[in-house]
Amino acid sequence: MRIAFLEDEPTQAKVIERALNSCGHACTVFETGRSLIRELHRESFDLLLLDWELPDMTGEEVLLWVRKHIHDPIPIIFCTSRGEERDVVRALASGADDYMTKPLRLAELMARVTALQRRTPALRAQSR
Numbered sequence: 001m002r003i004a005f006l007e008d009e010p011t012q013a014k015v016i017e018r019a020l021n022s023c024g025h026a027c028t029v030f031e032t033g034r035s036l037i038r039e040l041h042r043e044s045f046d047l048l049l050l051d052w053e054l055p056d057m058t059g060e061e062v063l064l065w066v067r068k069h070i071h072d073p074i075p076i077i078f079c080t081s082r083g084e085e086r087d088v089v090r091a092l093a094s095g096a097d098d099y100m101t102k103p104l105r106l107a108e109l110m111a112r113v114t115a116l117q118r119r120t121p122a123l124r125a126q127s128r
Contacts, residue, residue, distance in 0.1 A: 001024075001025045001046040002026050002029070002045045003027045003046065003047045003048075003066075004027075004030060004040075004048050004049070005017060005048075005079075006029075006050045006062060007030075007051045007079070008027065008031045008032065008051065008053075008055055012102070012104075013031075016079075016104065019109070020110075026085065028045075031055075032054060032056045032057075033054050033056055033058070033059070033061060033062040036037070036048075036062060036071075036109040037062065045119075046075075047075050047113065048074055048076045048077070049077050049079050050063060050076060050077070050078050050080075050096075052078060052080035052091075059080065060090070060094055063094050063095055063096055064094055064095070067094070067095040067097075070078070075097045075098075075120050076096050076097065076098075077098040077100060077109075077112060078091045078096050078099045080099075080105055083126070097116060098116065100112065
């Protein structure tokens with residue numbers, strides 16, 4: 001599965017990228033929302049992992065852009081340090097499919113990725 005991970009903290013990005021790649025996924029890290037959006041004009045991804053706090057825009061703004069401009073439904077998981085209930089509700093109401101708070105637990109992240117793959121018809125077909 002092709003996964004785009006929007007994360008501006010290099011250490012966190014490397015850990016998650018390595019974990020996803022070791023499970024057979026192809027993970028590409030983006031440090032800014034604009035760089036991810038630019039790439040989404042050219043390439044498609046099967047799953048997006050979005051941080052909320054970024055240097056140029058918020059993960060929520062990226063989420064809203066994706067839901068407005070990308071017509072194929074891309075599963076999106078927020079991976080952020082924002083753990084308030086209102087933040088979780090806001091992200092899910094804006095179109096996120098799942099939400100995890102940092103520090104991320106790798107086994108849980110992999111389980112959530114697999115669960116989204118199971119529930120998303122296009123991703124389910126890829127895994128066969």
